[in-house]
Amino acid sequence: MATLSDVRRIAAELPGSEERATTGGAAWFVRNKIFAWEGHPWPSIPAAAREIIANELVLVVKISDQIEARALRHMNPAVFLPETTKWSEPKIAFRMEGIDVDHLGELVIEAWRLQAPQYLRREYDAQHPAVN
Template sequence: MPTLDDVRRIARRLPGSEERATTGGAAWFVRGRLYAWECHPWPSIPEDMREVIAAELVVGVKVAEPLDAQALRQMSPGVFLRETTRWGEPKVAFRMGRIEPDHLAELVTEAWYVQAPKYLRREFEASGR
């Protein structure tokens, strides 16, 4: 089962990425823009989703378009939570205990890519990582 240390390992290889501790847990930013975070059961989240987040490790990531989040939810409803809050859209939250390691790496990297400035995306692409 992937852990936050796996997210940290993935994030460390992304140019300009930094981890910060927030009131909700660990969060990753690129040049001040949030791209991945440990979900916290905030009161504004629907009760059924709050129960899942309180019971297990859930991570949220930015996605390029709302349709991307919708497609992920439809493809794997046991992994991806339905909408949690309107804050930070477009995004998707997923259960770490049910995500495949390769898919985790893809989600975190794509979230970084969505938020990263063009010069960092070019640097990443040039590195062949």
């Protein structure tokens, strides 16, 4: 089971990554663009997802497109939540208790890559050649 400490550790290794406290909890940004955040049960979220978010630790990350979101939900519907809100699409929300740390790392790093400028992605790639 992954924790917010795991998210913090992973994000700390990403160039330009910055954690901020927000109204909804912790959030991670790169160059003022959000790439991951702690889920919060906002009233605009459909009731079923809102109930899960209110009772469990849920992380939300940016993804490349809605096709990826559908694939993740299909792969593991017990972990990946149905749509939440249209805000900050495309994104995927998932139950942290159902994600192992390796998969969490993949999701957070890919979310960061989607938001990071090219020079920061190149810096990361130079430091982690096996990941490329």
